[in-house]
Amino acid sequence: MRTLASDRLVLEPLVAAHADAMFAVLSDPAIYAYENAPPRSADWLRERYARLESRQSGDGTEQWLNWVVRLRDGAPIGYVQATVDASGHAAIAYEFGSAWWGQGYAREAAQAMIDELVAHHGVRSLAAVLKHANFRSLRLLERLGFARASTDAHALADVEPDECLMQRDAAAA
Numbered sequence: 001m002r003t004l005a006s007d008r009l010v011l012e013p014l015v016a017a018h019a020d021a022m023f024a025v026l027s028d029p030a031i032y033a034y035e036n037a038p039p040r041s042a043d044w045l046r047e048r049y050a051r052l053e054s055r056q057s058g059d060g061t062e063q064w065l066n067w068v069v070r071l072r073d074g075a076p077i078g079y080v081q082a083t084v085d086a087s088g089h090a091a092i093a094y095e096f097g098s099a100w101w102g103q104g105y106a107r108e109a110a111q112a113m114i115d116e117l118v119a120h121h122g123v124r125s126l127a128a129v130l131k132h133a134n135f136r137s138l139r140l141l142e143r144l145g146f147a148r149a150s151t152d153a154h155a156l157a158d159v160e161p162d163e164c165l166m167q168r169d170a171a172a173a
Contacts, residue, residue: 084122128166
């Protein structure tokens, strides 16, 4: 994995040493309005990050690519991640502290990640799953060229009734 840079951001490959700084970012309760829960502790997060440093699933069939997103001045603001399978499909996700919402950082970071996935990891298609009620995330994905998946695609995916599957070809704008 490489460190990535955009106009305002640096995306660093995630390592266990990021846990303390990211614990503060990920403890923001606003992030969890739609799903998940904050990390239990910095130690718990450090252990999770240490497992993710392998960059692959236990059976070796998936690449786990995770980047901590920092402002150019060094402050961490969130992360972007992708799970890439052998067929060139990537499932992406992201989380950013609410203090940085609405400023285009998530779009900038996600686009930098997508560009990297296409150029250096053989990704040909992308997907993301979100709660129907998460309009902020829906707008972000639409700006990144994602569209709602078909009913058939929803049926094939492991998507809950209150979730929406978004998809895009890697070549899309």
